[in-house]
Amino acid sequence: MSIIANKMKNCPECGRVFVDAGAGLCNACLRKEEEYEIIVCSYLRDNPGSTIRQIYEATGIKERTLMRMIRMGRFLDAGEIKYPCERCGTLINEGKYCEKCGAALQNEIKKVTESLNKKMQNTAGKNGSETYSTIRKV
Numbered sequence: 001m002s003i004i005a006n007k008m009k010n011c012p013e014c015g016r017v018f019v020d021a022g023a024g025l026c027n028a029c030l031r032k033e034e035e036y037e038i039i040v041c042s043y044l045r046d047n048p049g050s051t052i053r054q055i056y057e058a059t060g061i062k063e064r065t066l067m068r069m070i071r072m073g074r075f076l077d078a079g080e081i082k083y084p085c086e087r088c089g090t091l092i093n094e095g096k097y098c099e100k101c102g103a104a105l106q107n108e109i110k111k112v113t114e115s116l117n118k119k120m121q122n123t124a125g126k127n128g129s130e131t132y133s134t135i136r137k138v
């Protein structure tokens with residue numbers, strides 16, 4: 001019982017409560033998504049390199065749904081889909097961010113990690129020497 005309860009969640013598509021068997025969607029939406037996949041794949045074969053907006057306009061499938069399907073790698077075999085970088089809106093076909101934003105974010109993360117590391121080292125160093133001097137005093 002409790003194991004099933006742990007897997008109960010709201011379907012991100014329709015909001016219904018369902019038991020997640022790993023697909024992340026309820027059965028009805030999963031089936032719908034499989035249909036979408038076929039529609040989008042055949043659209044992409046005729047229109048390679050389409051943007052999400054173009055696919056939405058042609059198929060009526062919500063951009064949010066398309067994004068989720070892209071993230072799940074649903075259209076990897078069908079060809080490229082272009083969608084906007086989450087940071088600047090440049091059209092990309094891989095990951096969450098364009099190359100520029102990806103590099104900028106990496107830099108920011110590096111800076112944060114470096115300063116965190118320095119802080120940790122400083123604290124560790126101080127603590128270490130304090131312990132050391134205490135031991136010596138004793």
Ligand SMILES: [Zn+2]
Pocket residue numbers: 011012013014015016025026027028029030
């Ligand atoms: Zn659903």
Ligand SMILES: [Zn+2]
Pocket residue numbers: 085086087088089090097098099100101102
């Ligand atoms: Zn960007």
